[in-house]
Amino acid sequence: MITKDVSAEIEAAIxxxxxxxxxxxxxLVKARLKTKVPMPALITVIKSWKSSQHVPKVEIAAEKAEQPLELRVKELEQQVAALTQRLTALEQSRD
Incomplete structure (x- = not known):
């Protein structure tokens, strides 16, 4: 599993x-973050910061690299075409 260190981003927000x-x-911290961080991790970090002014290292699962827009559109067009064919076949079988 690939992880991403978000400690610096959390520390900057705090x-x-x-x-x-x-x-x-x-x-307030969650609202300032660009990365989605699980609530339990934020609670732990804020408690740590309040008691010792220290932000521990926080790593979250890295999100999958997003596909290029052109590829996503092409895949969606293929799905629409396949669903259209299925719908047409269903409508014809009903008649």
């Missing part, structure tokens, strides 16, 4: 909130 005079909460 630091920016702290600099603004806001108490870092799960909701």
């Amino acid at each position: 630091s920016s909130l702290h600099a603004e005079g806001k108490e870092p909460t799960v909701a």
Whole structure:
């Protein structure tokens, strides 16, 4: 499984909130993140930061590389064509 380290992103979110005079909460930190981080991980990080001003290393499963748009469109067009054929066959068998 490929993982991605998001510690720096979380630390930046917490630091920016702290600099603004806001108490870092799960909701506020999550809103500032670009990467989806599981709630239990955020809770652990925020507790750690509140007790020792330290953000532990957080790794999450890396998302699959997204296919190019042209390839995705081509696959969708193929699916639509196949479904259209199936629908036509079903309609003909009903008549």
